[in-house]
Amino acid sequence: MTAAEWEIITLSLKVSGVAVLLTMPIAFALAWLLARGRFPGKIILDALVHLPLVLPPVVTGWLLLIAFGNNGPVGRWLAQWLGFTFMFSWTGAALAAAIMALPLMVRAMRLSIEAVDPRLEAAARTLGASPWRSFLTITLPLARPGLLAGAVLGFARSIGEFGATITFVSNIPGETQTIPLAIYGALQLPGNEAAVTRLAIIAVALSLGALIISEWLARRSGLGKGGHVL
């Protein structure tokens, strides 16, 4: 393993970690709305959340470019007022990874929220719990396996993210070149078979490890049959 390859791996972990951590609260809020909310336009919100799952990733990347590019409506505002840009930066790779991971995270979280029996929350209310306390002591712990599963699936998806990232923030070593982009780059030139193999093995190990860890955590949570996430 060369120093450059280590850099690629740590960059990938950083991009995916930040993407998942920042997406968690948003994904949870969306999952909650979709699981428990009753409002007009729910089917449209549902479709929009799932869009990155079925849209060609290159289209997602292009849409991000239009919105967050330095001339885009959001990008121009960020640059003008905060002096911040996603362009050609690892933060842009994290944003692309977050968007692509969002549908998987929302799906897993939504299922886990739907699996919590609202009648248990009602029981907690009659025992003196405020809505907020009932949420913290009943809903959240019971939904935890699915929330963890959502986070880990999102992480695995982020590690594998390619199309939207390369379209949005290009393939810059040390900045936006995550594992899949590095493999793609290495495949463009002859003589890189060994490096490609090493990075591919890392990608498989990270993805497999993430899935095994999520299952292990869920089993440890002491919820029996309901604890499985895979």
Next chain:
Amino acid sequence: MSFEIHIERRLGEANIALSLASDGGVTALFGPSGAGKSSVLNMVAGLLRPDKGRIAVDGVLLFDDATGLNLAPEQRRAGYVFQDGRLFPHKRVRDNLLYGWRLVSPESRWMTLDQAIDFLGIAHLLDRWPRSLSGGEAQRVAIGRALLSGPRFLLMDEPLSSLDAARREEILRVIERVRDELKLPILYVSHDQAEVERLASTIVPLHPKA
């Protein structure tokens, strides 16, 4: 008056209308399934809002549509024993029992964990998970959890329906002791005539209405 309930509520095709006033002891709502008995308990507990009417227990007003008063469930201090127990599956028996006890102000508590354990004979269950309990054990824990939350009155929704004959007798005796020793007003829902006649001092029939 312990229970004063005058309510109307439309639920889908059914119309629930009830007017009752009762003194102490066990007040039984008796009727076939689908008559809205559980909905009445939910309205007294604050889980379901009546369309109109008034609910008071022991002189304390819980709901009154004339003044817009509608106390939240956590402010009503109802000890609700559900048909299916509804123990929290992620908490051991001890933490289920103490859930409401920890939330209620100390001066409103009138039973300690040890007293509840003695009263219900559940000392050997404290470290068990709810899913490992039999129906009778779970129902005793559910009653203990309700008593420990320092309730002013009890709501019991067919607490015997999931039990076999031997367990029914055992839980019936527990309920009689709650009635006679703790002197809590109990609003009791059942479709079983013998059960209702044995327990209740007031029986209120409830029929499905179109």
